[in-house]
Each structure stands twice: as C-alpha cells, then as structure tokens.
Amino acid sequence: MNIEELPSWEDGSRGTMVRCALWLVQVVRVGEVFTKTELREAFPETSQIDRRMRDLRDRGWRIDTNREDKTLDPSEQRFVEMGAPVWKKGQAKPKTAAMTVSANRRREIIAADGHMCRVCGIAGGEPYEGSLETAQLDIARREVRKPGGTTATELVTECRKCRVGGRGSHADLEKLLSEIEQMSDIEQDHFAQWVGEDQRDFSTMERLWGLYRTMPAESREAVRGALRNR
Template sequence: MNADIPPWQSGSYGTMVRCALWLLTEVGEGEIFTKTQLREAFPETSQIDRRMRDLRTHDWVIATNRDDPTLSPSEQRFVKKGAEVWKPGQARAKSATAAMNATQRREILDRDDHLCRICGIAAGESYDGGIETAQLDIARREVLKPGGTAVEMVTECRRCRVGGRGQQTDVTDVLSRLGRMSAVERQLFAQWVEADHRDFSAMERLWGEYRSLPAESRETVRSSVGRP
C-alpha cells in the first residue's frame, strides 16, 4: 500500500474520509463494489451510502447503474479519485461544482432546451431500436479554454454521459479550426450556430446507420457498393 495513504480502519478520521480510503485501498479505481460490501466494511454506520455520496462534492466519481447501464442496481463503480480528503484542509475544501439545488438544475435544463447536448435526444424519447428511453441529467464537463481549464454544467442523456466520461472539451481547438474555415464554410456554420440545429443529409444518415451495423452486415453492404 502507498505509504502516503493512511489505513482506512483508523479511528482518527471521520466516516467520509475512511470511506475514501476504503475505496482506494480495498476497491481500486475502475473497479466494481456492491452495497453489501460497503455496509459490511462500515457496520457501525447506518447511513454509509450517504457518507460515500458526500465524496462527490470533492470531485470523487462513483457511478451507479443510473450512470453506467452495465452495473446492476446493487453495484457501483469507483471511477476516479478526487481531493485527498484525509489531508489537512482537503475535506473542508468543497468543490466549486458541488451539488446543485432544484432551481439551478431547472435553469440548466431550460438553457439546453431539455435536450442532450451530445445526441439531441429528449427525456423519455426512445433511442434507435425503441428498446431504451432516454433519461437526462446534469453533467460536469471539463473545458479547456484560452485562459485555462474550467468546469461547466451541461445536459446529457445517460448513454452519452457514460460514453463520454472523463473526456475534456477543447474550446481552443474548436476556435482554431473555425479560424481555418473559408468564408462560405463559416457562414454555413454560423447558420447552424444561430439555429442551434443542423439537418443531416440522406447520405450522412445512411453512413451513420452503416457504421452501427454488425461486422457481417457491414460486409454485405460493402460488397454491394458500386453495383448498379
């Protein structure tokens, strides 16, 4: 065990800190644990689930089946360590992106037109195939700007949130590529920005469907390309 990480059983720390240490030393980043394992590790704490959730306000990422559909209702995944809350001052240094109140959440959803900013789906709308319906949530996105890195809030569906977890948005790169566009391309892009929407051509939609096909079906399409 890393000498800088104290033992999680130490009575010198509060329950939230001990829970952080338990995740690091007994579970490990990227690994799955169950609610039963957590409660067995802290039998003296009746609300250990809440103490663990408090770590999220210190930038610890702990996924449930709401965030990651591959998990069962009794499982959670320790995704990423946040602030080292066992060190002096860290447990009191709340993240600037701590939990929102209902008003803030509603304002973000209204701002984003109650649509996932990644795929554009609305809450309750069915994904392609009609088996699963979308659930919207507010995600924290790390954004690289000309002046440095910031964390911004954005509406995402559960599927896109899981698929894009840990990715960083580079606004500087977007601005750089925009600057390299021709006047005609910039004008078209400006129209999309103004409408906050763009229609995909029939060929683009067909390409998207082709890319989602299983390998054997893609081969069937590939063999027919170019035939009259």
C-alpha cells in the same frame, strides 16, 4: 500507488469520508463490486455512511450504482475510479462545491440545451434506438478549455448513458474558435446558420454516407460495386 503505504482505513482518528475512501482502496479495490450491507458493516458506528460515500463523488471518485451500470443489483455499487487522495492535506476539498445545481438552475440548463442530450441528441423520455429504455436527462460537469489556455467547469445536459460513458471528457473552445476563424466567409455564414438554429439538416449525400460507413465489409463492397456499374 502502494496500498501498503496508505493510512489504515480502520484509523478512527480520521474523518469518516477519509476512512471510507481508504476502505474502497484497501478492501474493495478498483473495479470491484460491494454492497450497501458490506459498507454499513464496515462502519457500524456511522448512521449516514451512504452520504459520506456520496461525498467522495464531489472529490472526483467514481462509484457507480445500477443507474449507471445495469449489470448491478439495486443493493450493489462498483468502485470504478479513485479521485483525489482525500487522506492527504488539502485534498479533501470538494472539486464541485461551487457547482451545486438547484432544481431551478437544472430546469434553466435543460431548457437552454433544447431539452436534449448535447452528446447524442436524444430528448428526455425518448426511447433509445432498438431498446424499450427511455432517456433520462441529467446535468453533467464539463471541463472547457478557454481562449488563452485557462479552463473552467461548465454545466451541460446529457442523458445518463452519455454522462456515464463520457465522464472525464472535456471541450476545447479555444480550438473550435481558432478553426472557425480559418473558415472562408461562405463557410462561416453556413456554420452561423446552423449555430443560430442550433441544429443542422443533413444533405442526402451526408445521410447516405452515414449509413454506408456503418455497413459490414460485404455490404460496403456491394455499394462500391453498384457505383462502379452505374
């Protein structure tokens, strides 16, 4: 994208959200940090410029606060990724307008997901391993590939860490169902038990393999030596 060819963010004939997007691209630049004061000074005539900035998130723009990026101060935000080019005709429509989540719907989704992050499995309020920080659950939008090749946006529970790290991720339901069909009857019965209980118990061997594969090379060699000498 050639920044010089874009409309000017100072063009007052354009909507505030569009000008805000152009300001991010032309003045702040991707990857850089800006403050709330800088934003308000750029748009002194707009009393709700913070809201117009947030509106860009529904158009695929990623603008992190200190909730997502702990290196930021409360007054700072980082322009991480550009979304839809809202200055172009037909691009200003919210991508997630039909996915507004009410408080009741949010509770329903979290309950259906077992009150835990469906990526890492941590429960709300549970401390992260090796940290005093506790998990906060939120609702994420996930693109899902359906059988037949169509896609749909579905809602899922994620902790804030996984939500930030997994932005842009998608799920392939078509592939999963195809691979299940290729399982033997015994494998399908076993898998169906895990699905029915929405959890699985790892065998001793699987737990030990998980521990082994995280070891440094020197420690992995010690394990191999122990097995050779048994």
